[in-house]
Amino acid sequence: MKQKLDFIFKNKGKLCAFAEKAVKNKTKIGKLVKDTEETKKLLHYFAIGHQFKNIDVKSAFDYQLNERESDFEPTRYLSLQLSSFLKNDFSSTLEIYIKNIRNLNSHYLHIFDKIDLSNSPLKLFIKEAFELVFIHVFMKEKNLNYEKAAKNKKRLVTYLCNQFYPDNEYLDEVRSFFLSLSWDKALEYLLFISIDENYEWKDNTDYTLLTIKKGIYPSFWSMLFLVCMFLYKHEANLIISKIQGLKRTEKNFQPKRKLFTFFSKKMSSQDLDSESQHLVKFEDIIQYLGKYPTCWNAFIQGPEQDKEFTIQLKKGILLEEFKRQFPTPYKGFKATSFYQYVAQSLLSGEQLDYFQIPIKDKLNKKSFLFYFNNSPEQQNLIQKNKTRLKRLDRNSKKYRDIKCTIKKLKNEENKNQVKVKNKLETASIWQEYGRNQDRFMLIAVRYLAEINYFGVDTQFRVYAYRTVEEQMEQLESKKESLSKKEYDKLKYHEGRLVAFKTYQKHLETYPQWNTPFVVQNNAIQIKKKISNKERIINIQRQLMPYFLQDALYFSTDKKMYRYDLLIDYSNQYIFDRESGLELLQKESITREEKTELSLLFPKRLLHQYCPAIHPETKQLNAFEKILEQAQQDNLRYNSLLLQAQEKGEEQEFTKRNKGKQYKLRFIRKAWHLMYFRDAYMQNKRDAKGHHKSLHISKEEFQDFTRWMYAFDEVEQYKEHLIRLFKSKNFLRNHEFQHLILFSKSLDQLFVKTRVEFEKWLKTNSPDKVQQRSLENYLPILNDNMWFINITHFRKFLMSDRCKAKHFKGKNGKINFSALNNSNNLINSYYEKESYLNQNKKLFNELKTAKLEDSLLYEIAFHYLNVKGSYKLSHRQVNQILRSEVRIMVNSIKNENLLYTIKAPFKKLLDLDKKISLYKNTSRGYNLEKLFYYIHNNKNDSDIRPIYKSLKDSKSIRIDEVHQVNSHLVRKAVVFNEVAMALERYYIIKNKYALVEKGYSGGKDIKELENFNFSNSKSFLYYRSYAMHFDIPEFDFFTILKELERQFIELELVLDKIQEWDDLPPFSKKLFFIYMSKLHNSLFRKERVSKNKKKNVEYSQEVFKKNYVDKIILGKINGV
Structure with missing residues (x-):
């Protein structure tokens, strides 16, 4: 016991400042949201929840099926679950405890009462969290699964003993005692100090300095473990290096470091302050533009991947990969020759033919070897050592040692060569350079919302809640507060509740969630007051470039626009609608009039006045399209699976894509048409009225989906489904009953349903659409929901009635200034004239993508230039991704340039991450202080080279900021120890x-x-x-x-x-x-x-x- 207390007192000076930083991090989390429940969730995520995705939680938490809830629930480590943080004020207890650890370690003498764990839920929390992490670290090192790692408790005790009580003559006695303990007792011994009666702390004096009352107290290791939970990873690594037993010079330091920093969260863009979010958005857009548009995905990943135009794209991707992995100072012709040399060195003759790369014999190979055989990291180390050689005597031992080091570095294998070869062999390189999803609409709407383009009071259709869990909780309370009629009127999109809110109102609730917008059918909805009426306006994707063009290039006041393009257009829209209604009072209209009116009125209505001309080719009806889509989806999935099998990646592919989504989508639609619809109508007749319980309700749909997905994985799920279908009378249909009872997997259900649906189609077709008159459509036309037709909008822009004259270009075309940015996009990603004949649809999609990406490029630089301290010229996206950004630091007094910080684009956000340790300090923080700190410590060996760079070039590198951080922390910790x-x-x-x-x-x-x-x-x-x-x-x-x-x-x-x-x-x-x-x-x-x-x-x-x-x-x- 005394040794454990001694260790706490010995390390007080080291832990106090980091405990203070942990308290500040916790305070920062509390300020992010106003809602207490949401704060608790954020606290759980920050402390431990973020790491659950890296743990096999099903095994670690021992998930078991709860028959009553029909869902899997954890049965182990319950104190670590989110539910524990949400009840009994656990999160506030944890918060107060971190503060008490800070207080205890801030002074030599401090009462221990506040950290007594005798009756605290934190004791179990610390023990379970430590055990979970320890087993995880152990299983990773020994390459075991969780069950095998956790099974042999004696082996775990031995491994734990070796980490904290290494085998040496000083620790023989404690090692012998520790190894005799059970696993549970060993954890208790390491993590806690049990005091059975009041203990008088004398510290080798003849009187009592402090009386520690009877209780259970955390050991130093427990306090360090808890503090590191609330530190970011880079902050935790700084303290770890100061603790005896965890220093890099000591044996077994790596597993222990992983143990204590496991729950330390890596700082992400979401953790940065709001003042840095403009950089986050800039980096995000540039990285997005660095990948090819989503319209390529079907060709790159599908069965048609060897078309001529896909080979051209792949050739462009290959060149980008070479430039990324083998950077070189060469320019122009020499750079072209170097990458030709790289291609010939890495690719086989077959691959060179495939990519249509000609072989050249006369290449200056000797001058290329250094950049080809050495990675950028090796190159930097070689250059640093060569610089050191210049200052040494040629005959000295140190000179010879450095020469040997340089030779060793040059002989090391360049891992980037192996990396490129592996990517080509597995074809992962083509997916790596592609966009996972199209985000143009979300980025565009966010920008327009931020600058209040549509007006400060304009409301956007957004998702009401960020997570499903939060939505479920809120829906429970809404059930009680709303009437049944009001509750049933709640609107959803893809199972998520939606609402109309101003962007500012949304950010007040969710300051870190800046893209809550609902994009449905490639359109957003806004609610805006026009002509004294509140209108819901659908803005399609095709309209977005026009609004962005106006906002980016021609509007001056970003807070409140003096000219509102949408309001200007609305006058024309209302006038043309009223004129059209007058025209429809006639019995018939001409085909020319129909063409004009089709821009504003439903075509089915216009067909009553002027019948449609149907093409001779057979058109698929709505039911046939369902089958056609399912067959296409199945064909594509099987093609991707075959590719994965050929590459030996079947297990990895099926792990992330089991092909269940499209199968369930088809099954659900087919079952409704063949079985559920008739059963529901019969239920409705029997009940003499409609009720949602007569069909699968919204509340039941989530369970239905989960049970169907795991139909063949969890035996009880089939029983749950049968019970659900019985309650709806669906099993009265013998065909459906046979289908369910004798199918063993979702795949079988898909195949059998497809066969039955094909038979059913022969005798069933959609009902003929009811012919409707103008009277039937008037309620819809007089509604306050507007659908803007792109052709009608373009006509308005080109007319004299439009006050915005900047859209009018030459030859009657719309002028898009943003297209000037197309030269800065990666050329190989977009349309070529040759594509027009090969695939016209792809050509048009790429042409549209080029315009959209040009606008995103302009938005990116608007974000970068929010503050004038970042210097980066407009250049090609691929060059930006490999370029260096200069962050200018000016004097606060006179605004003169003090120095610049140079950062590669990929480390653009690292500055904010590196200075997070002392950013929200009591005296305020600015980068000018860093400048003077370097000057004041210029004679220290660690700072001297940084000072020299600062003096010679008025600049430092981003990694040197980290060196200054480490220097500051080291000296501050020593000061605290003194x-x-x-x-x-x-x-x-x-x-x-x-x-x-x-x-x-x-x-x-x-x-x-x-x-x-x-x-x-x-x-x-x-x-x-x-x-x-x-x-x-x-x-x-x-x-x-x-x-x-x-x-x-x-x-x-x-x-x-x-x-x-x-x-x-x-x-x-x-x-x-x-x-x-x-x-x-x-x-x-x-x-x-x-x-x-x-x-x-x-x-x-x-x-x-x-x-x-x-x-x-x-x-x-x-x-």
Whole structure:
């Protein structure tokens, strides 16, 4: 017990500042949303939930089927589930506990009562979380599954013992005891300190400093584990490197690092502050444009992938991959020759023929070898070592060592060569460069909403809730608050509740969710007041480029537009609708009039006035189209499966795509037509009225879908389905009953249903559409929902009635300024004239994609230029992806340029991630402070090369910011250790004891006021910088050396000090920190025996003697 408490007190100075950062991270999460329940969910996700996707949760949490709920539920590690965070104030308990850990570690003496776990749910939470992570790390290292890893408890105890109590002569006794424990007891021993009766903490003094009451307290490892949960990964790695047993120089450090940082969340774009979101959006759009449009997917992934135009696309992708993996300083012809050399070196003769790459013999191979055989990382290391060679004597050992290092680096295999070959062999490269989904509408609408293009009060049709869980909870409350009629009128899209909200109102609830818009049938809906009436306007995708063109190039006031294109168009729309209604009062219209009216009125209505001309070719009816679509989907899936089998990737393919979605979609439609519809009509007649329970309701549909998906995986699901179908009387149909009872999988259901549907089609067809008159359509036409026809809108733009003259181009065409950006897009992704004859549909789709992507490119640069500190010229997307962005840092006083930070595009957001450690500090943060910190520490070996770069070129690299971070943290932690040792010294010297107060800190120690510094600042002033990781305007170590000098002067009696043992007993810890951290240059390894332990002890004694002689006595004597 004493050893565990000693370890807590020993590491207080290291843990305190990071615990403070964990509290700040938690506070930041709480500010993201106003809703308490949503805050709890975010807290759970930040602390542990984000890692569940990387764990085999079904095995780890032992999911079992709950017969009553008809769903699988976890039966193990229940304290880690979201439900635990949502009940009994668990999340607030956890939040307060992190603060108490911070408080405990902020002062040498502090009561332990607040972290007692005796009656706290946190004890089980810590234990289960640690066990889960430990088994996960163990199974990964040993390459086992969860069941095998967790089964042998004795093996787990041994592995745990080796991590925390390594095999050496100092730990023989504790190792022997630990290995005798059961797995459960071993975890308890490591994670908790059990105090059976009040314990008097004396710290080797003759009086009680602190009484620790009876209870169960967390060990240092538990506190570190909890603190790291609320730190980002890069923040946690900084503290881990300061803890004994976890340093890189120590054995087995890697598994323990993984253990403590496992739940530390990697900072993503969503975690960045709102002031950095413009960069997130810029990066996102450029990366999106770096992939080919989705209209290519059917050709690249489908059976027609060897068409001539797909080969041209693949050739372009191959060149992009070469440029990414083999960057080179060459330009122009030499760059072309280099990538020709790369192609000939990596590709087989068959592949060169396939990609239509000619073979060239005369290539300057020697000059190309360096960039081809060495990865960019190898190149950087080689260049750095060559620079070091210039400063060394050719005959020195160090010179020869570096030459050997360079030779070794050059002989290492370039992993990028293997990577490219593997991608080509598996064909994964073609999918890698493709867009998973089309996001043009979401990005475009978001931009227009952000700048209030449609007006501040315009409402957008959005998803009401972000998650299904939240929706289910809200629907439960709505059931109680709304009438049945109102509840049934709630609108859904793809199973999600929708609502109309202003964008600003949405962001107040979900500040991190900036694309909530419902895109249905390639259109969005907005609610806007026009002519004193609130209208719902459907804006199709084809209209979006016109609105973007107006917003990006011709509108001046981004907050409130002085010209509203939509309002201007609405006047014409209303006028033409009214004119059309007058014309329809006649009995018939001409075909020319019908053509004009078809832009504004339903075609079925116009057919009453002028019959349609039907083509001679047979048209599929609605039912036949269902079968046709199912056959096409099945053909495509089987084609993709065959490709995966040929590449040996069948298992990976079927893991992510089992082909169930399209099968269930067909089954659901076919069953409704063949079986459910008739059964429902009979139910309706029997019940003498309609009720949703007579068919599968919205609430039941989710269960129906889940049971169907796992029809052949969970035996009970078939029983649940039969029970559901019986309740709806669907099984009265003997054909359907036979189909369900004698099918064993979803695949069988699909095949059998398709056969039955083909038979059914022979005798069934859709009912003929009822002919409707103008009277029937008037309620719809007079409704406030508008559908804007693209042709009608274009005619308006080109007419004299449109006030926006900028759309009118030459030869009666619309002018799109954005197309000037098409030169900056990746040319091989878009239409070529040769495609027109090969596939006209693809040609037109690519032409449209080029216009849309040109507009997205312009939006991206609008985001980048929100702040003027980012410098990047308009250039090709592929060049941007490989280019360097310069972040300009100006002086706050006069706005003159201080320096620039250079970052590769792929690390554009890293700056915000790297400075997160000290961003929300008490004194505020700005990059100007970083500039002066480098200047103040320019003589330190770690900072010297960074300072030189700053001085010579007024710039530093993004990775050097991380080096400065590490330097700052290292010095701040040392300062905190000294502060803690200083508190300890004066507390023991003055015989302070902690009796009634919660802690004894710096303000209680009057002697700390005796330390005087040149700028009249107090010791506590400097300590607050270290505690909060504020970037100081001074050097921590300079202050510490001055503190050391004054302490020696104030506290030591010169005549009585000759050696280390003469120092006051309770000052030795303070001097040891000074000796090992500030004066480690005095240490020398001494060898006096073959016994390693004796050599270490002797070296330490010499180190102490040198410190006393040269530092303590030397300073006092003025030497």
